[in-house]
Amino acid sequence: MLIRSSTPEALRQNNSLSVLSALRRQGALAHTDLCAQTGLASATVSAITAILERDGVIERLEQKPAGGRGRPRVLFQPKRDCGYLAAVRISSDQVQYSLVDYAGRLIDRFEEPRLGGDGATEAFGQSFLAALARLAERSRLARDQVLAISISSKGIVDPGAARLVWSPVFGGAALDFSALLGGVWPARVLLANESLLVAQAIAAQREGQGHIPAIAALSLGHSIGLGLARRDRHGEWEVSAPNFGHMQHVAGGSLCRCGSQGCVEAYAGFYAVLRTAFQVPPQTIPAKFVPIAEIDKIAAQARAGHRMAIYAFRQAGQSLGAGLARMMSLFGSMPVAVTGPGLRFFGLMQEGLLEAFAETHEGRLNGVPLILPMTGEDELVFEGHVTRALAEMDVMLATGQGGGAP
Amino acid sequence: MLIRSSTPEALRQNNSLSVLSALRRQGALAHTDLCAQTGLASATVSAITAILERDGVIERLEQKPAGGRGRPRVLFQPKRDCGYLAAVRISSDQVQYSLVDYAGRLIDRFEEPRLGGDGATEAFGQSFLAALARLAERSRLARDQVLAISISSKGIVDPGAARLVWSPVFGGAALDFSALLGGVWPARVLLANESLLVAQAIAAQREGQGHIPAIAALSLGHSIGLGLARRDRHGEWEVSAPNFGHMQHVAGGSLCRCGSQGCVEAYAGFYAVLRTAFQVPPQTIPAKFVPIAEIDKIAAQARAGHRMAIYAFRQAGQSLGAGLARMMSLFGSMPVAVTGPGLRFFGLMQEGLLEAFAETHEGRLNGVPLILPMTGEDELVFEGHVTRALAEMDVMLATGQGGGAP
DNA sequence: CGGTTTTTCTCGACAGTCGAGAAAATATTT
DNA sequence: AAATATTTTCTCGACTGTCGAGAAAAACCG
Known part of the structure; x- marks a missing residue:
């Protein structure tokens, strides 16, 4: 929505x-709607839709919604086949x-097991x-029809370049997807932390209803993730994934x-619980993987x-509450959406969380935050x-640049 | 530099x-320089300078720097008297x-003692x-010649509105400068935390030399302030003043x-030291005011x-180090400029700060931050x-909108 | 005093937005 | 069935703005 250049x-x-x-975003809109939505003059909208239609980016909807009197509206909609995106989600065990x-x-989806053990980044790239x-071949697409490749992983991401700095999957072996895909795929490469994507999705969902200035997405599981969506000066969503878990x-x-001591994750992650x-000594090297059934058992005991x-x-909740209060001291108050496989244990953590939050300056000044439990992290x-x-x-x-008429 | 509207x-x-x-920003530039700096075509620059000159915003510099051959350059410079700003700095004891x-x-400057005790916000407004x-009268200025009124205080500020939310000076009594000045002064009203201004100043200083993506300004004193200057997506400085001290x-x-327990300030502020x-019990209600000479004495003892x-x-340094590490977990690594009256004691805190920082995940991943001691907080x-x-x-x-030919 | 050089200024072409009114396409009324 | 009303889309001319190229200006140099 913002331009930097100076020319017409x-x-x-x-x-x-x-x-x-x-x-x-709105599906199908008529000329009149577009004028209202964009604030542009009718003549300008005509000129723009003409070009977009000529370039094969939008098309006229056939089925005309017969309505009241007057000349019937012609609805435009984006052409579904004018470009594609590939979304790649890297988990610990599969991609x-x-x-x-x-x-x-x-259009299409498949999973593959994640190859190799630790440090097998080379094989993974191939x-x-x-x-x-x-993926492209199965749908008979040329490579230049894929306009964007969006990749996600848990871990720390370099926001500028598409570079994975640290992840529970690959450890500290930096993985540069821009370099990996450059030359071979003409598409734009995007890399994001999973919690960032959740925050982005929730922000987009709430776009219409009310003007929420910011929202946090907290993901509970073996590791702890936090995504932040905030509106910047220009009213646009600015999403980020601070390194909350550590x-x-x-x-x-x-x-x-x-390897550090005292991280939030070391109190709130599954292995910490x-x-x-x-009552294992807290300096014991954590389990690499904890089946969620184990945590279910502990939850059952707790409920008993x-x-x-x-x-x-409770301790997990306290570490989350203190962490969130610290985060909000720096970013301001905001509602928190809770997701992830650990969501089902959140009831056991909530009291500790709110208690720890309430005793901070942030809690005393602005009260405890609104907590929104959200199921379906995968969809988000x-x-x-x-x-x-x-x-x-x-x-x-x-x-x-790219895309257009097939 | 960014436009949102759609018209020519x-x-x-x-x-x-x-x-x-x-x-x-650069003082005096010729037509050619302006083309190079802005990337605009020569004809465009001519058109714009003509209008700005006609409106009394810029003027031609008389003194021509006789140089080599060729037609001599005409240097433009902004007119000094085309608008004024009032800067108001509210301290605990004076304004x-x-x-x-x-x-x-x-052009002019004077101080006034800050009137009234606690809760005297009404009297203060008057x-x-x-x-x-x-201030305007002493320089024989009409009110509409003052285009901006910039106000600063220690404390928490509502970034959108010019509203002081909490300050050590006025406590929780919210002070809305927009409302106070609206109607009476046509100027734009800006309100900022002092540490934010320091960060802004340092960022502006380093604007030229090298592309620093972010910098923090840490102010040490009776209270602890933090200002952040970061470049946003569009390369512009985005400054903020997170509530670091609390x-x-x-x-x-x-x-x-x-009134809360365990804030950074409660370990690193003068009263905490x-x-x-x-060895006063840590739950003792803190002193309202500590003469800096007292801290000097303690520093002398420490050096002895x-x-x-x-x-x-050391404890003060540790709380700062842990706090900065938490901040950088969320905002990314950045150099830290240290200012404030407590700067002279920083040598005694530095070891504890770096030690606490180094043991965090942030410290292990990105190393300890670059520390820049900066004297002259008032000037900044x-x-x-x-x-x-x-x-x-x-x-x-x-x-x-406003200003122009006198 | 006429070339050279550098800078500023000017002109016409081109791109874009806008407001107003014409044209189109339907429902309703006579 | 024709005329009218209504709503929407399309088109035209005016205006604003940017740009490239070349003309004009103003110095220095020989």
């Missing part, structure tokens, strides 16, 4: 983008590849390229999977009144992929 | 702003009023209005002046090897006022 062409690109993104069209429809090629909770505290509940089990979840991550990548595609299509 | 007029305003702000012209020159009127350091820790050094004095500063705050307000005035003058 840039103005047109900017206005084209307004029209196109309004059209894509999911999805192909989505410009209307946001899922299987990644092969899978992407397969923010220090207590100096010299429990040993974390990352397990460690506390079984078992003291150490209750304490384990996918929605986040789609939201981000489609917005990127809007820009490409509006500025005439 | 907005384009012109945008380009005018590029020209004007380049001119103001400083400054009048600055569009060239950034200090004296504030009277002092502003006096971020929780230790749950259930020492009593803070704000005093309390620890004299007195154990509790050393520990007091003033520079921040001027930088911010002048940038605001650029926009007003370029869009033709």
Whole structure:
């Protein structure tokens, strides 16, 4: 929506983008609606839709909604086949590849097991390229029809470049997807943390209803993720994934999977709950993987009144509450959406969380935050992929770089 | 530099702003320089400078720098008298009023004692209005020649509205400067935390030399302030003043002046150092005011090897180190400029700070941050006022709202 | 005093937005 | 069935703005 350049062409690109993104987000709109939505003059909208139609980016809807009197409206809609995006979700045990069209429809999807053990980043790169090629081929798409490749993982991401800095999956071996895909795929490459995508999806969902200035997405599981969506000065969503899970909770505290002591994750991650509940010394090296059934057992004990089990979840909640209060001291108050496989244990953590939050300056000044439990993290991550990548595609299509008539 | 509107007029305003702000920041530039700086075509620059000159915003420099061959350059510069800003700095004991012209020159300045005790916000408002009127009158300025009023205080500020939410001076009594000045003064009202202004000033200083993506300004004193300057997506500085001093350091820790327990300030503020050094119980209600000479004495003792004095500063450093590590977990690594009256004790805190920082995940991943001790906090705050307000005035003058020919 | 050089200024072409009114296509009324 | 009303889309001319190229200006140099 914002342009930096100074020429009338840039103005047109900017206005084209307004029209196109309004059209894509709202489905099908008539000339009149577009004027109202974008604030552009009727003549300008005519000029822009004419060009977008000529370039094969939008089309007229056939089925005319017969309504009241007057000349019937002609509805425009984006062409579904004018560009595609590939969404790749990297989990600890598998990689999911999805192909989505410009209307946001899922076209194809498959999973592959994640190859190799630790440090097998080279092999992973090769299987990644092969899978992407397969994804395009199965739908008979040329590579230049895929306009964006959106990749997600848990871990720390370099926001500028598409570079994975640290992840529970690959450890500290930096993985540069831009370099990996550059030259082979002409698409724009996006890389994001999973929690960032969840925040993005929730922000997009709430776009219409009321003006929420910010929202946090907290993901509970073996590791702890936090995504932030905030509106910037210009009213646009600015999403980020701060390194919340490894923010220090207590100096010299429990040993974390990352090797440091006292991280939030070392109190609120699954392995931490397990460690506390079984009274394993807190400096014990954490379990690599904890089946969720184990945590379910501890939760059942806690609900039955078992003291150490209750304490384990309470302590997890306290570390989250203190961490969130610290985060909001810096970013301001905001509602918190809770997701992830650990959501089902949140009831056991909530009291500790709110208690720890309430005793901070942030809690005393602004009260405890609104907590929104949200099921379906997988869908939210996918929605986040789609939201981000489609917005990127809007820009490409509006500025005439890539895509267009098939 | 960014436009949101869609019309050719907005384009012109945008380009005018590029020209004007380049001119103001660099002093005096010729037509050719402006083309190079802004990237605009020569003809466009001619058109814009002609209008700005006609409107009395810029003028031709008389003194021509006789140079080599060729037609001599004509240098443009902003007119000093085309608009003024008032900078108001509210301290605990006094209020400083400054009048600055569009060239950034200090025209007039006076201090007034801050009236009334706690809760005397009403009386303060009246004296504030009277002092502003006096400031304009002493320089024989009409009110509409003052384009911006920039106000600073320690404490928490509502970034959108010019509303002081909490301050050590007024406590929780919210003070709405927009409402106070609206109607009486046509100027734009800006309100900022002092540390934010320091960060803004340092960011502006480093603007030229190298591309620093972010910088933090840490102010040490009776209270602890943090200002952040980060570049956003569009490469512009985004400054903020997170509530760092009252971020929780230790749950259930020492009593803070704000009434909560365990805030960073309750370990690193002057009163905290005093309390620890004299082994006063940490839940004792903090002293309202500590003469800096007291801290100097403790520092002397520490340098002489007195154990509790050393520990007091060390503990302060540790709370700062842990807090900065938490901050950088969320915002990313950045250099830290240290200012404030407590800077002279920083040598005694530094070891504890770096030690606490190094043991966090942030410290292990990215190393300890670059620390830049900076003397002259007062000047930096003033520079921040001027930088911010002048940038605001650029926009007003370029869009033709207010200011211009006297 | 006429070339050279550098800078500023000017002109016409081109791109874009806008407001107003014409044209189109339907429902309703006579 | 024709005329009228209504709503929407399309088109035209005016205006604003940017740009490239070349003309004009103003110095220095030989």
